[in-house]
Amino acid sequence: MKSDFIIALTQLAAERNLPREIVLEAIEAALSSAYRRDSIAAGQNISVTLDPGDGGVSVYLVKTVVEEVEDSEIEISVADAREIKPDAELGEEVPTENLEHIGGRIAAQTAKQVVIQRLREAEREIVFKEFADKEGEVFTVTVQKIEPKQVVVELGRAEAILPPSEQAAFERYRVGQRMKVLLQTVRQSVKGPEIIVSRTDQVLLRRLFEMEVPEIYNGSVEIKDIAREAGSRSKVAVFAIQDGVDAVGSCVGLRGIRIQNIVNELHGEKIDVVQWQKESGQYIARALGPSSVMRVEMNEATKSAIAVVPDHQLSLAIGKEGQNARLAAKLTGWRVDIKSNVEMDAIDAAAEAAKPKVAKKKAKVAEPVAATDAAIAEAEEVVAAVAEATEAMEAPVLEEAPVAGLAPEVAEPAVEEPVEEVPEEVLEEIPFEPVLAESPGGVAAAAEPSASIDDLPAEVWSVRGGGAQDGGVIRFREDIQELGGPPGVRRGGGGGGKRRGGGGGSKAAKKR
Secondary structure (H helix, E strand, C coil): CCHHHHHHHHHHHHCCCCHHHCCCCCCCHHEEEEEEEECCCCEEEEEEECCCCCCCCEEEEEEEEEEECCCCHHHHHHHEEEEEEECCCCCCEEEECCCCCCCCHHHHHHHHHHHHHHHHHHHHHHHHHHHHHCCCCCCEEEEEEEEECCCCECCCCCEEEEEEHHHCCCCCCCCCCEEEEEEEEEEEECCCCCCCCCCCHHHHHHHHHHHHCHCCCCCCEEHHHHHHHHCEEEEEEECCCCCCCHHHHHHHHHHHHHHHHHHHHCCEEEEEEECCCCCCCHHHHHHHHCCCCEEEECCCCCEEEEECHHHHHHHHHHHHHHHHHHHHHHCCCCCEEEEEEHHHHHHHHHHHHHHHHHHHHHHHHHHHHHHHHHHHHHHHHHHHHHHHHHHHHHHCCCCCCCCCCCCCCCCCCCCHHHHHHHHHHHHHHHHCCEEECCCCCCCCCCCCCCCCCCCCHHHHHHCCCCCCCCCCCCCHHHHHHHCCCCCCCCCCHHCCCCCCCCCCCCCHHHHH
């Protein structure tokens, strides 16, 4: 018949959901601590052994094996230890004698505290080992306590914490409420293992799809991307790996039953299931659903795109407070700018109108550049010409050999003699000498004496009329010859005929 002690041990293990061996070790450690406080074994090492069959308790005084004994209460020599245990070695602890175990009130209280502490430590260790390798899995929990900074939920034998950062913005919790959470983190702390659960993680949405959609669970359909704003709206991009499988249809289910179960689990969060596309433009157009996209203009360098939608669907494409456009950008990884077709047509028209102006500006910029190039080319030509001239000047000049029989001409410098001014009285007395003119044959001939001006007809020596038709031109020697005048007549200035005296222009002629 089992003792009451064994019955209590079994009951305690069942209540704590702990193995019986762990509870037995905790009780043995508690009794050892209690007996150390006893006056009989004060300061000594005590070992307690429980018999799981009849519940018998054995208390031993344990000593350490050493070569030379310094403290006989805690040490024993090798020879004495081998009398008790033949294979005893140095440093080993050997139970030497059996002590009487008469526990008092203080010993019992100490044993109780030690048992409770050891059982708590054992529970924490078991909980940590149980959940340490289950991060990322979904569990159904019950709200146990609502605190200002967190919500405590019951997770099997453990308690988990739902912090404010992991709570959906529009969700409200109540004690006893059951819901699904994602086990996010398990870590050790001073108070034991700390378990953090989440309701906002994207992995929670992925696990819910795996639970509700068999095609995703067995791998026929793959979830490519997820963009989520917890409690409000989410977008899920799916792709069918197996041919002949409708990815979007399998996620929605017959009459939307599958997607409706996920929405209910997330307390009414809207979910858009999008067909994933390899081509980025088509993927962006599908991600902006439920609005229809006319075209998408992409810039690969900046990873940005402009989606053109009908004017009446502009607000639908942007969404409430830009939510639809924001989720589409998160889902695709592109920076998406949404414009209506009317606005885009106006932008294109303005761009077309601005092209001639841009061309003119480019031409204006090109003209100075061309002029500069021409100036540079001209300057290079001038430099080259100067260089050639310099080389020619520096080259040696060969003197020409003199021709035999010819003496080189030496030009003598002309000496300018002073001219005396002749008085007018003397000049009037000088007789007139005929002028010798050199003929073309080189023979000097005497000029005929000039006839008197009175002998010539008036049309010969007179000046042509100063009207506008004649221009006031004076006749020259050739004209006089044509009119029959003597060829040797020299014309004086202003109407005088002879060099000497007479006529109205003699003084003028002298001055000239």
